[in-house]
Structure formats: C-alpha cells, structure tokens
Amino acid sequence: MPAPDTAPSVTPFxxxxxxxxxxxxxxxxxxxxxxxxxxxxxxxRVFQVFLEDGRVVVAKFYRPGRWSDAQILEEHAFAAELxxxxxxxxxxxxxxxxxxxxxxxxxxxxxxxxxxxxxxxxPYRFAVAExxxxxxxxxxxxxxxxxxxxxLGRLHAxxxxxxxxxxxxLDVAGFGHGARDALLAMDCIPPDALPAWERTSADALxxxxxxxxxxxxxxxxxxxxxxxxxxILWTEAGPHFVDLDDAxxxxxxxxxxxxxxxPRTERTRQLAAILDGYEQFMDFDWRELRLIEPLRxxxxxxxxxxxxxxxxxxxxxIAFPWFESPAYWNEQTTRLREQLEAMAEPPLGSPAD
Numbered sequence: 001m002p003a004p005d006t007a008p009s010v011t012p013f014x015x016x017x018x019x020x021x022x023x024x025x026x027x028x029x030x031x032x033x034x035x036x037x038x039x040x041x042x043x044x045r046v047f048q049v050f051l052e053d054g055r056v057v058v059a060k061f062y063r064p065g066r067w068s069d070a071q072i073l074e075e076h077a078f079a080a081e082l083x084x085x086x087x088x089x090x091x092x093x094x095x096x097x098x099x100x101x102x103x104x105x106x107x108x109x110x111x112x113x114x115x116x117x118x119x120x121x122x123p124y125r126f127a128v129a130e131x132x133x134x135x136x137x138x139x140x141x142x143x144x145x146x147x148x149x150x151x152l153g154r155l156h157a158x159x160x161x162x163x164x165x166x167x168x169x170l171d172v173a174g175f176g177h178g179a180r181d182a183l184l185a186m187d188c189i190p191p192d193a194l195p196a197w198e199r200t201s202a203d204a205l206x207x208x209x210x211x212x213x214x215x216x217x218x219x220x221x222x223x224x225x226x227x228x229x230x231x232i233l234w235t236e237a238g239p240h241f242v243d244l245d246d247a248x249x250x251x252x253x254x255x256x257x258x259x260x261x262x263p264r265t266e267r268t269r270q271l272a273a274i275l276d277g278y279e280q281f282m283d284f285d286w287r288e289l290r291l292i293e294p295l296r297x298x299x300x301x302x303x304x305x306x307x308x309x310x311x312x313x314x315x316x317x318i319a320f321p322w323f324e325s326p327a328y329w330n331e332q333t334t335r336l337r338e339q340l341e342a343m344a345e346p347p348l349g350s351p352a353d
Contacts, residue, residue, distance in 0.1 A: 134233025149277025
C-alpha cells in the first residue's frame with residue numbers, strides 16, 4: 001500500500017543507469033563485480049548486486065519525493081528493532097563514505113542507513129541490505145499459517161512499544177477520502193463512469209467510517225502495512241519480510257486480512273490458524289475483525305489513486321493500460337457496491353462462522 005503522496009514524477013528514474021547504481025555502492029565501499037539484476041518494484045528501484053568479495057546485496061533507490069528522510073530512517077530504525085529481537089527480515093546496513101572511492105564526492109549521508117548519490121538529473125537516496133531468498137508460503141497448511149501468525153505477533157509486540165512519529169497513520173480520512181479527492185481533482189475518471197463511481201465511493205467511505213467509529217479506542221501499532229502473501233518469503237527457517245517500505249501506524253488487523261483468500265468458510269479457517277499463532281505473542285482485539293471489509297474498501301480506492309498519482313511515470317501506462325478505460329471504472333463501481341454489501345454482513349469470525 002504505497003503512501004498517499006501527491007508528488008508527480010516524470011521519468012523519475014531516467015538517470016538511474018546500471019553504472020550509477022554501481023558507482024553509488026562503490027562510494028560506500030561496496031565494490032560490484034559488474035553484475036546486477038533489477039528486481040520487480042513499481043514504486044522504487046531495487047537491484048540485486050553481486051560484489052567482488054562474493055557477497056550479494058539488495059540496493060533500494062527510493063522514488064524521489066515520496067518519503068522524507070525522517071520517514072525512511074524511522075522505517076530503518078523499526079527494522080533494526082525487529083532484528084535485535086531476532087525477528088527475521090533484511091534490515092538496512094549502516095553506510096559510510098569510502099574516501100578511497102572515485103565517487104566519494106558524489107555521496108551525501110542522510111542518516112546512519114541512508115545515503116544520497118548525486119547525478120546530473122538530481123540525487124537518488126538509497127539503502128542497502130542483505131539479500132534474503134525464499135519462496136511463497138504454502139497457505140493451504142494450517143501449520144504454515146500458524147507460523148506466519150506467530151511471526152506477526154512477534155512483530156506487533158515490538159510495534160506496540162511506541163508509535164511512529166513521522167510515518168503515516170492508516171485511517172479513512174487519509175487513505176480513503178484523501179485518495180478519492182485526489183482522483184476527482186485529477187479528472188482521470190471517464191465522464192460516463194464518473195457519476196456512479198463518485199456516488200458509490202462516497203457511500204462506501206461513509207460505511208467504512210461508521211465501522212471505524214464503533215472502535216473509538218482503537219489501538220494503533222507500528223505495522224508492516226502492506227502484508228500480503230507476495231511480501232512474505234518462506235524458507236525452512238520460516239517466514240520473513242524483505243523490507244518495511246509501507247510501514248505505518250494502524251490497527252493490527254491491517255497486517256492480517258490480506259493473508260486471507262477464498263470463500264468465507266476458507267477465510268474463517270485461515271483466520272483461526274493465524275490468530276492461534278498470533279496470540280501466543282500478542283493479544284488481539286477481536287473487535288477489529290469488523291474492520292476487514294472497510295480496510296479492503298480503503299485499499300481499493302487508494303490503489304486507484306496510487307496509479308493516478310504515478311501516471312506521468314512512463315512505467316505506469318505500460319503496466320496499467322486499462323486504467324483510463326470506462327470498463328475499469330465501471331468494474332471499480334461494481335466492486336465498491338459489493339463492498340457495501342460485505343460491510344453490512346457480520347464480520348468474519350462471528351458466531352455464525
């Protein structure tokens with residue numbers, strides 16, 4: 001769930017050539033052997049880089065204008081806290097200028113784990129972490145789901161110690177109304193699809209807000225924030241995250257609901273297994289289950305706004321060619337109507353299940 005920023009970026013990574021990546025790493029004393037692989041990422045640019053000493057690292061170059069230095073460093077500090085508790089993830093490494101590098105004068109430290117590398121088109125901030133391999137978890141297994149639940153319970157126990165000061169807080173105002181307002185202001189919805197989407201999205205957000213209003217003392221933790229199965233890697237040692245790029249304050253259920261899939265009976269079974277593991281390390285407020293469908297609604301509207309905000313980036317029209325079509329927006333309206341029905345049903349995990 002990328003951040004709800006509004007910074008347009010036209011060809012934001014045009015100057016980030018392979019040699020630029022290698023030069024930036026050289027400036028912090030990480031000598032590449034010339035091999036690098038660009039990994040999948042729309043929001044940032046992420047590279048697997050092979051070093052002369054035989055190590056393999058992952059270098060992440062942040063999209064200009066998305067996060068502030070303080071927000072990135074707060075994410076890095078959270079990763080370090082988790083690593084200190086032996087919670088498996090790839091925490092960013094400390095970076096220092098290597099004065100022997102021919103590119104040292106192009107490097108500006110932004111913090112202990114974040115540096116900025118100058119190019120003719122502007123600087124790129126980057127971080128480096130250990131490469132962590134893995135495969136998709138086998139969610140058909142209740143044992144695997146319980147393991148993921150224990151992993152998230154441990155993560156949330158650390159996240160509950162204190163809130164983020166600089167990163168975002170998940171709520172209906174920012175991730176719902178803010179995203180909807182941005183879409184309407186950008187005039188990206190085809191005129192024949194606009195009235196129905198505008199009306200239905202307003203009704204859906206009103207229903208989402210009513211659900212949040214039923215939990216006035218909702219506990220908000222430091223979260224992963226975008227915890228779907230594509231962001232969890234599995235090894236024989238169990239699950240781990242690659243990074244925490246979308247870390248935010250929010251209700252615990254935000255890191256649980258995207259792991260559920262299939263018909264209601266199957267999702268109920270999955271949820272029970274996850275929470276059985278989760279509550280071995282962290283208490284769960286079961287009232288938060290009523291937020292699952294409202295959170296899904298926020299994500300739908302927010303995702304459309306994310307594409308719209310990135311539309312000037314040439315990579316986005318290629319990746320999402322259907323975004324400007326009436327068919328896409330009519331489908332979104334239909335899905336939001338379905339969300340209105342889902343939000344009116346008893347929450348997952350209710351006695352009826």
